[in-house]
Amino acid sequence: MATNKRPPSAELERIAQSLRRHIIEMTTRAGSGHPSSSVSMVEILIALYFGGILRHNPSEPDWPERDRFILSKGHGCPGLYAVLAERGYFPLSWLEDLRQLGSPLEGHPNMLRVPGVEASTGSLGQGLSIGIGHALAARLEGRDYHTYVMIGDGESQQGQVWEAAMTAAKYGLDNLTAI
Numbered sequence: 001m002a003t004n005k006r007p008p009s010a011e012l013e014r015i016a017q018s019l020r021r022h023i024i025e026m027t028t029r030a031g032s033g034h035p036s037s038s039v040s041m042v043e044i045l046i047a048l049y050f051g052g053i054l055r056h057n058p059s060e061p062d063w064p065e066r067d068r069f070i071l072s073k074g075h076g077c078p079g080l081y082a083v084l085a086e087r088g089y090f091p092l093s094w095l096e097d098l099r100q101l102g103s104p105l106e107g108h109p110n111m112l113r114v115p116g117v118e119a120s121t122g123s124l125g126q127g128l129s130i131g132i133g134h135a136l137a138a139r140l141e142g143r144d145y146h147t148y149v150m151i152g153d154g155e156s157q158q159g160q161v162w163e164a165a166m167t168a169a170k171y172g173l174d175n176l177t178a179i
């Protein structure tokens, strides 16, 4: 069953506060990471994962009909980890081991190790191209899922981002949103 019901605003604000707390605590404990790049996207993550925008199912991360969220600015992954943990993709206790040897929560997101991570990112500029792959795949397979890609403002200076934007326009991809 997809999780896309929207809780009341006060509840969303409470969850946003816990995400900010997780981000500060985990990056402080690790002594590294990118807290500001993570905290700055909390409201967007809340809207997507708790506000009813993303069609997803934390108990079935590979559900073929799920909407995709790709964090192209992968260094902001403490924010993504916090929202995925609060959503129940993996236990909150995982957050305690951010960037520790052996932890699935690496300094940049690893799609092979973390449920809910759609793409391994960190080398800036690649996420929109990956999103185009998902959007074209949806079209080919006749599925109606939507793909969202979060890009940093500095990242958007990468040529690949603009090549991807032109490609999305060429194929008329109305199932893809760049944030």
Ligand SMILES: Cc1ncc(C[n+]2csc(CCOP(=O)(O)OP(=O)(O)O)c2C)c(N)n1
Pocket (backbone or CB within 6 Å): 034, 036, 037, 040, 073, 075, 076, 122, 123, 124, 125, 151, 152, 153, 154, 155, 156
């Ligand atoms: C291809 C590439 N070049 C350089 C870096 C190093 N780097 C990591 S974060 C960052 C700045 C990103 O700024 P922005 O996209 O605005 O994101 P913000 O953290 O401000 O949200 C850079 C240059 C990288 N990860 N990938």
